[in-house]
Amino acid sequence: MAQGEFALIDWIKVRSRQGAHVLRGIGDDCAVIRPTPGRDMLVTTDMLMDGRHFHLHQAGPEAVGYKALGVNLSDIAAMAGVPKSATVAVALPRENTEAIAHGLHTGMMRLASEYEVALIGGDTNAWDGPLVISITVLGETTESGPVLRSGARPGDxxxxxxxxxxxxxxxxxxxxxxxxxxxxxxxxxxxxxxxxxxxxxxxxxxxxxxxxxxxxxxxxxxxxxxxxxxxxxxxxxxxxxxxxxxxxxxxxxxxxxxxxxxxxxxxxxxxxxxxxxxxxxxxxxxxxxxxxxxxxxxxxxxxxxxxxxx
Amino acid sequence: MAQGEFALIDWIKVRSRQGAHVLRGIGDDCAVIRPTPGRDMLVTTDMLMDGRHFHLHQAGPEAVGYKALGVNLSDIAAMAGVPKSATVAVALPRENTEAIAHGLHTGMMRLASEYEVALIGGDTNAWDGPLVISITVLGETTESGPVLRSGARPGDxxxxxxxxxxxxxxxxxxxxxxxxxxxxxxxxxxxxxxxxxxxxxxxxxxxxxxxxxxxxxxxxxxxxxxxxxxxxxxxxxxxxxxxxxxxxxxxxxxxxxxxxxxxxxxxxxxxxxxxxxxxxxxxxxxxxxxxxxxxxxxxxxxxxxxxxxx
Missing domain, CATH: 3.90.650.10 (PurM-like C-terminal domain)
Incomplete structure (x- = not known):
């Protein structure tokens, strides 16, 4: 993509939801976010690959973007947490690179808007291989704390x-x-x-x-x-x-x-x-x-x- | 990998550095970390693909793991931040899957130990494609705050x-x-x-x-x-x-x-x-x-x- 990468990042940047907790979003070496005082942070990552978790030619990029963010949000739900921010890393195929990137972003934004998740950063690459998308979602616990897998007791x-x-x-x-x-x-x-x-x-x-x-x-x-x-x-x-x-x-x-x-x-x-x-x-x-x-x-x-x- | 995935996750889990800020590391739906009060959080993501950012057969998995974490730590350095935690998502080739996963982990741990970075979670997949590794590093600002790209002035x-x-x-x-x-x-x-x-x-x-x-x-x-x-x-x-x-x-x-x-x-x-x-x-x-x-x-x-x- 060479020069195209920066144009694509700009395209994503102006369309990506931010939030009051985002002090610096896309466009620096790191994003800077402000945690809510007294709350712990939840972190989850899922990587989806074409042919394994979806078939790009069947599903289309919007559905893939939606699913990639959705499976991560599901992990936040499983802790009874509040999703706050997401970073997105993609390896894009060389054919239809921009259209795929735009579709992924549109699909992600459907969920990001619905659940008020800020897209705070990422990494955009093109290559000769199939589409890979890896999303990390950061969330916060509520005042009730996180729900772990480890608290079940006989009789529950x-x-x-x-x-x-x-x-x-x-x-x-x-x-x-x-x-x-x-x-x-x-x-x-x-x-x-x-x-x-x-x-x-x-x-x-x-x-x-x-x-x-x-x-x-x-x-x-x-x-x-x-x-x-x-x-x-x-x-x-x-x-x-x-x-x-x-x-x-x-x-x-x-x-x-x-x-x-x-x-x-x-x-x-x-x-x-x-x-x-x-x-x-x-x-x-x-x-x-x-x-x-x-x-x-x-x-x-x-x-x-x-x-x-x- | 099917059942092998859980064995591999266990292998990684027992060898991954934790830290006092990690309330729950690998092994739940999300990691739970406690931010240092008063500090903002830095977030950066980099994805590396075989044939683009490295050649696995030449470099070997240890060097790839090292580089994948190193480029992310470099982004934390660029904000004058303290790296704290990392999540790692990988798409592993089907051949030598375990050996590659172990090598990646060993390479990452060299840097993680050196800079006291906890490996708090990830996603481990195998597929027919080349190796892809995507790391997200979370860091914290110091009391001096983050250094952005945007503060240069004529004469500096x-x-x-x-x-x-x-x-x-x-x-x-x-x-x-x-x-x-x-x-x-x-x-x-x-x-x-x-x-x-x-x-x-x-x-x-x-x-x-x-x-x-x-x-x-x-x-x-x-x-x-x-x-x-x-x-x-x-x-x-x-x-x-x-x-x-x-x-x-x-x-x-x-x-x-x-x-x-x-x-x-x-x-x-x-x-x-x-x-x-x-x-x-x-x-x-x-x-x-x-x-x-x-x-x-x-x-x-x-x-x-x-x-x-x-």
Missing amino acids: VICVTGPLGGSLAGRHLNPLPRIREALTLHSVTPIQAMIDISDGLASDLGHILEESGNLGALIEESRIPIHSDVQLVMRNDGVSRWDHALTDGEDFELCVILDPTDYQRLAGDPTFGPILIQVGRIESEPGLRLRQSDRVVRPYHARGFNHLCV | VICVTGPLGGSLAGRHLNPLPRIREALTLHSVTPIQAMIDISDGLASDLGHILEESGNLGALIEESRIPIHSDVQLVMRNDGVSRWDHALTDGEDFELCVILDPTDYQRLAGDPTFGPILIQVGRIESEPGLRLRQSDRVVRPYHARGFNHLCV
């Missing part, structure tokens, strides 16, 4: 915020980060542990169990909310719709672990009831178990991921 | 911290970020403006001139410190050694703009004299000019970059 209720499975039918490109839901929920109740569902509930719940001290969980098959998209990805390969819901991944719903008393208090509330779908309980015995329609409890071993990631 | 002295040119002979893989030099200097004097020399002095000084209100500069050819590596990259192509010094790039020295009184005070100091090599002056007339050995002043138009970047 396992909830998910929405239906699962089948995201490869297209939904994986349109993550709706559960920022507001997490913040609202955290303002009315302690959350013992939380994670966003990117690798599938079975795998991501596994991280909570492990980080909380090698605990276990019992999932009730009948309670798993199955997304209608699962119909679209089912083949005659013996993978049940429950397996799809538990392992497809890229749902970007949250898995929320609540004290049973807190859960009971909120389950009937018209605001929180719909986003607190109980699917099971935390148990002290290590391992993930599934109670199926025959009422028999069996160990659940997640099959390999079938989604684009990893 | 233009200094560089070391010899320039010829980095492609190999030095570009071994940036020595001028963190300590910048902090020490900033603790004893105001710095009007500063930038690290990544695209060549002519281009990077141009950013200072533009950001400081479309100013100009006169460079004295005889004062330009020419790196001995320039000999190694010279061909019989009409590119003079001064041109190499002004435009080769990836020197990762600093261009420091000082008030003339401050410069005079420090120039004879044994600590600061050697790293404050005056090469010219800021002028009100826009444009970059070079005074050559015949004492004639001519406009200087930087030739295209010949280094690996962009």
Whole structure:
């Protein structure tokens, strides 16, 4: 791109949202931001590559830009944090370089505007390889602090915020980060542990169990909310719709672990009831178990991921 | 990598430096860090791609990891900031995936240990493409605040911290970020403006001139410190050694703009004299000019970059 790089940076600079906390945005060696006094900072990074996490020629650059920022915002949601700033590094293909860059930016700005995230810097490169985009999002904790993966206890209720499975039918490109839901929920109740569902509930719940001290969980098959998209990805390969819901991944719903008393208090509330779908309980015995329609409890071993990631 | 990804993350996790400011490092949806009260935060991102910024088969993964973190630390140095934390996202080739990941990490840790930078998170992917590594470094300002590009004034002295040119002979893989030099200097004097020399002095000084209100500069050819590596990259192509010094790039020295009184005070100091090599002056007339050995002043138009970047 040579000289084109600076023109592109200028194009991005005038179109990028700033914020009161941004003392210096795009255009210096570093961005300078002012943290809110008393709040801790949250940092998350995700890199997406053409052919792995998206297909540029199918999805188009706007969808890719949207997804790249969305998956990072989902990580901020999983800590019950407030997203504040993002940096964006891209390796752009040599063909249609500018159009791709503009599309990525437009897609990102849809989410950045919606969640008041400032684009404070980045790195713009062109090369002979496929599109790679790497975003780092900085957020802040609220006065309630961050929600970690490590706070689950036996007896806690396992909830998910929405239906699962089948995201490869297209939904994986349109993550709706559960920022507001997490913040609202955290303002009315302690959350013992939380994670966003990117690798599938079975795998991501596994991280909570492990980080909380090698605990276990019992999932009730009948309670798993199955997304209608699962119909679209089912083949005659013996993978049940429950397996799809538990392992497809890229749902970007949250898995929320609540004290049973807190859960009971909120389950009937018209605001929180719909986003607190109980699917099971935390148990002290290590391992993930599934109670199926025959009422028999069996160990659940997640099959390999079938989604684009990893 | 599938299951290998988590094993690799564990490998990285136990070997990654943390710090007192890191409340939660690798292993949750986000890292949680505690900013130093009263200090602003510096954020910079650089992405390096195989074939553009390095050749993996020639340089090896350790050198790549070192460079990837080093170029980011150089940006923190350019603001006279203190580096604190880094996140690392990689797209790893499928062949020798683990060995490359380990090498990258070892190279990064050399610099991370030296400058007390915590590796707080990242994203590890494998794919069919070449190696891509994208690092974001978070730093903090000191009580003296950040040094921007925009504070130069006519009459100010233009200094560089070391010899320039010829980095492609190999030095570009071994940036020595001028963190300590910048902090020490900033603790004893105001710095009007500063930038690290990544695209060549002519281009990077141009950013200072533009950001400081479309100013100009006169460079004295005889004062330009020419790196001995320039000999190694010279061909019989009409590119003079001064041109190499002004435009080769990836020197990762600093261009420091000082008030003339401050410069005079420090120039004879044994600590600061050697790293404050005056090469010219800021002028009100826009444009970059070079005074050559015949004492004639001519406009200087930087030739295209010949280094690996962009």
